[in-house]
Amino acid sequence: MEVGEVGRARAIQVQGMLAVLRHVHAHPATTRARLARDLGLSRGSAAEIIARLHALRLVAESGAEPTGARGRPTRVVHRHDRGPVVAVAELSHESWGVAIAHLGGELCPVRRERHDRPGAPEDVLARMGAALREVQAAYGTRLRAVGIALPGTVSDGRLVAAATLGWRDVDIARGLGIPFSMPVITGNDATMAGVAEARRGSAADAGVALFLTVEVGIGGVLLERGRAATGATGAGGEFGHMPFGDPALPCPCGAHGCWDLEVDGRALARYLEEPPPAAPRTAAGAVLHRARTGDAAARAALDRVAGNLGRGVAGLVNALDPQVVTLSGLAVVIADLAGPAVRAAYLAGLMGFRRRTPPPLVPARFPDDGSMRGAAELAFDAVLSEAGLDEWRRDARDAAG
Ligand SMILES: [Zn+2]
Numbered sequence: 004m005e006v007g008e009v010g011r012a013r014a015i016q017v018q019g020m021l022a023v024l025r026h027v028h029a030h031p032a033t034t035r036a037r038l039a040r041d042l043g044l045s046r047g048s049a050a051e052i053i054a055r056l057h058a059l060r061l062v063a064e065s066g067a068e069p070t071g072a073r074g075r076p077t078r079v080v081h082r083h084d085r086g087p088v089v090a091v092a093e094l095s096h097e098s099w100g101v102a103i104a105h106l107g108g109e110l111c112p113v114r115r116e117r118h119d120r121p122g123a124p125e126d127v128l129a130r131m132g133a134a135l136r137e138v139q140a141a142y143g144t145r146l147r148a149v150g151i152a153l154p155g156t157v158s159d160g161r162l163v164a165a166a167t168l169g170w171r172d173v174d175i176a177r178g179l180g181i182p183f184s185m186p187v188i189t190g191n192d193a194t195m196a197g198v199a200e201a202r203r204g205s206a207a208d209a210g211v212a213l214f215l216t217v218e219v220g221i222g223g224v225l226l227e228r229g230r231a232a233t234g235a236t237g238a239g240g241e242f243g244h245m246p247f248g249d250p251a252l253p254c255p256c257g258a259h260g261c262w263d264l265e266v267d268g269r270a271l272a273r274y275l276e277e278p279p280p281a282a283p284r285t286a287a288g289a290v291l292h293r294a295r296t297g298d299a300a301a302r303a304a305l306d307r308v309a310g311n312l313g314r315g316v317a318g319l320v321n322a323l324d325p326q327v328v329t330l331s332g333l334a335v336v337i338a339d340l341a342g343p344a345v346r347a348a349y350l351a352g353l354m355g356f357r358r359r360t361p362p363p364l365v366p367a368r369f370p371d372d373g374s375m376r377g378a379a380e381l382a383f384d385a386v387l388s389e390a391g392l393d394e395w396r397r398d399a400r401d402a403a404g
Contacts, residue, residue, distance in 0.1 A: 016055075017389055017392060017393075019044070019048065019052045020052055020055060020056055020061075020392060021387060021388070021389070021392060022042050023038065023042065023049070023052050023053065023056060023062070023080075024056065024061060024062070024106070024387050024392075025387050026038050026041060026042060027062050027080055027081065027082065027106060027107065028106050028107055028108065028383060028387060029202075029203075031081060031082065031106075031107030031108065031109070032079055032080075032081050032107075033079070033080050033081075034077040034078065034079055034080065035049055035050070035053065035064070035077050035078045035079075035080055036077040037077075038053075038080055053080060057083070059395065059396060059399050060083045060085045060086055060399065061082075061083055061086050061087070061106070061395070062080055062081065062082060062083055062086070062106075063080075063081060063082070063083045063084065064078040064079065064080055064081075065078070065079050065081065066078075066079065081107065082105050082106035082107050083106075085145065086105070086106055086145070087106060087145055087146075087147045087386050087395060088103045088104065088105055088142050088145050088146055088147070089103065089104050089146070089147060089148045089149065089150060089379055089382035089383055089386060090102070090103055090104075090113075090135055090138045090139070090146060090148075090149045090150075090382075091103070091104060091110070091149070091150045091151070091152070091375045091378040091379045091382065092131050092134070092135060092149070092150075092151045092152070092179075092378070093151075093152040093192065093374050093375050093378065094127070094131065094151075094152070094153050094154055094165075094168075094192075095154050095192065095374075096154055096165075096167035096168055096218075096219070096284075097117060097118060098115055098116060098117045098118060099115070099116060099118070099127060099130070099131050100112065100113075100114065100115035100116075100375065101113045101114050101115075101131060101134040101135060101138065102375055102379075103138055103142070103146075104375075104376075104379035104382070104383070106383070108202075108203060108376065108379060108380070108383075110372060110375060110376060110379060113134060113137070113138060114134045116130065124168075124170050124173045124178055125178060128173070128175070128178030128179050128180075129178070129179075129180065131179055132178070132179035132180040132181060135149060135179060135181060144398045144402070146185070147185060147186075147382075147385075147386040147391060147394075147395070148185050148186040148187070148188065148382035148383070148385045148386050148391075149181065149185065149186070149187045149188070149382060150188045150190075150195070150377075150378030150379055150380075150381050150382035151175060151179075151187065151188065151189045151190070151378060152190060152191070152192040152195045152196075152374035152375060152377065152378045153165065153175065153189060153190070153191060153192060154167060154168065154191075154192050155167075155168070155170070155191065156191065156238050156241060156256075157175075157189055157190055157191045157194075157237055157238065158236040158237055158238040159236050159237065160174070160175060160176060160187075160189050161173065161174055161175065162175055162189075163238065164255075164256065166219070166220075166255045166256070167218075167219050175189050176189075186382070186385035186386075186391075188378070188381045188382055188384075188385065189237075190231075190233070190237060190377075190378070190381065191222060191224075191233075191237075191240065192222070192374040193214065193215075193216050193222030193223055193224060193240065193331075193374075194222075194223075194224040194231050194233055194240055194377070195373070195374045195375075195376075195377030195378045195380075195381065196214065196216060196331060196367070196369065196373030196374045196376075196377050197212075197214030197223060197224035197226055197231060197240075197329070197373075197377065198224075198226065198229065198230075198231055198377035198380050198381060199369050199373040199374075199376035199377035199380060200212070200214055200226075200329045200331075200367055200368060200369065200373060201214070201226035201229045202229045202377075202380050203368075203369075203376070203380075204329070204367060204368035204369050204373070205327070205329045205365045205366065205367055205368045206226065206326075206327050206329050206365075209226075209325070209326040209327045210227065210228055210326060211225070211226070211227050211228075211323075211324065211325050211326055212225075212226045212325050212326060212327050212328075212329060213225055213226075213316075213319055213320070213323055213325035213327070213328045213329070213362075214226065214328075214329045214331070214367075215242065215316065215319075215328065215329070215330055215331070215334055216330070216331035216332040216334060216367070217266050217267055217312070217330075217331075217332045217333040217334040217337070218267070218284055218332045218333060219267055219268065219269070219283045219284055220243040220261075220263035220264075220266070220267055221242060221243035221262060221263055221266050221267070221312075221315075221334070222240070222241075222242070222243060223240055223242045223243075223319075224239075224240040225240065225323050225325065229380075241256075242262065242315075242319060243261060243262050243263035243266075244256050244258055244261045244262070244263060245261070245262050245315070245318070246258070246259070246260040246261065246262070247260075247261075247262035247265065247311070247314065247315045247318060248260045248261050248262050248263070248264050248265040248311075249264070249265070252264050262311070262315050265308065265311040265315075266308055266311050266312050266315070266333075266334075266337075267283055267284075267287055267308075267333065268280050268282075268283030268284055268285070268286040268287030268288075268290070269283050270304075270307075270308050270311065271286070271287055271290040271291075271301075271304045271305070271308060272286060272290070274303070274304035274307050274308070275290065275300055275301065275304050284333070287333055290304060290305070291305060291333075291336055291337075291340060294340060294341075295340060305337065305340060305341050305344075306341055306344045308337060308341075309337050309338075309340075309341035309344035309345045309348070310344050310345075310347070310348040311348070312334060312337055312338075312345055312348070313344065313345040313346060313347065313348030313349035313350075313351075313352065314348040314349070314351070314352045315352075316328055316345075316349050316352075316364065317348070317349050317350075317351070317352025317353045318352060320349075320353060320357065320361070320362055321352070321353065321354050321357065325362050326362055327362050327363055327365060328362050328363070328364045328365070329365055329366070329367050330364055330365070330366055330367065331366070331367035331370055331373065332370070335366045335367065335370065338364060338366075345364070346364075349361065349364070
């Protein structure tokens with residue numbers, strides 16, 4: 004073969020290996036027959052690629068599994084137990100956590116700690132960084148990438164603002180003291196939770212999906228074929244800061260009239276003419292409990308918030324044209340307790356032609372660990388790439404000496 008042909012043959016081989024790896028990641032216990040069928044490979048090609056990936060400790064096969072009445076037994080293809088892992092870290096307004104994830108998306112918690120007080124960024128990030136270094140010490144070169152989910156606006160790897168923590172403009176990689184020469188992917192926690200829903204959750208069948216979560220304010224992201232549309236610097240998806248609210252109200256983000264201020268515990272307190280709550284998420288829970296148990300004023304405040312939520316979702320659906328809208332956090336509770344108010348405002352706000360088949364509002368499949376799952380997906384995107392595979396092969400060669 005000439006040099007150009009060798010290069011082309013190698014490129015085809017790499018693409019075949021990546022296709023199989025991505026398939027095993029998306030379908031953690033697939034069969035060799037299904038894999039070949041889904042990827043349009045001959046049985047021979049599939050067997051050859053799997054053998055190559057097995058030699059690299061990337062996938063393994065186990066026992067024959069009968070495949071229906073006439074089907075021949077086939078082998079189950081799954082992750083190699085000494086294969087690559089990614090580390091994920093999540094920071095929230097009340098705690099931080101670190102976990103590892105395997106090919107196939109299985110998440111194994113490593114550590115979670117509550118903040119004693121709204122801590123200084125240096126202290127909290129140093130503790131998270133120490134936990135990540137422990138993971139690196141335990142997994143060595145099996146650790147291939149790190150994904151980090153953050154509770155605020157993230158732009159070019161910096162946490163621009165995390166209102167609930169009172170943090171501003173924090174360099175995350177520097178704060179964690181990560182010395183690793185591996186991809187570190189930072190992102191907004193709602194964006195990452197949206198990725199998890201689009202890849203493996205409530206929106207897995209939708210080409211275009213909108214994810215919205217309410218905690219303090221509202222976060223979300225538009226997903227196209229599992230990829231988050233986050234703009235030029237990663238700071239897109241700040242739907243809560245669209246001026247769907249009262250133009251007289253200043254928002255901590257610097258704008259006025261943000262939707263954020265109309266859908267959470269701050270809104271409920273204002274509608275009830277109570278002082279601004281110090282912990283809006285907890286305060287919202289208390290008001291919703293009162294509404295559930297028959298308090299008329301709390302019920303009226305809830306219905307107002309529900310209307311604000313439904314109307315804003317309609318605006319986003321008109322603008323973005325998703326097939327499904329996934330709700331998470333307080334939005335699910337609000338939709339459960341005040342479904343008719345949410346739905347009436349949603350339908351009233353939709354353009355007429357959309358009302359015939361409005362995109363369904365569905366609850367998240369991963370309400371508790373979606374951010375970590377999404378961070379793992381984005382970290383694995385870096386691992387299951389040409390560069391990621393090249394580096395794994397190089398390390399495997401070096402280890403073989
Ligand atoms: Zn704002």
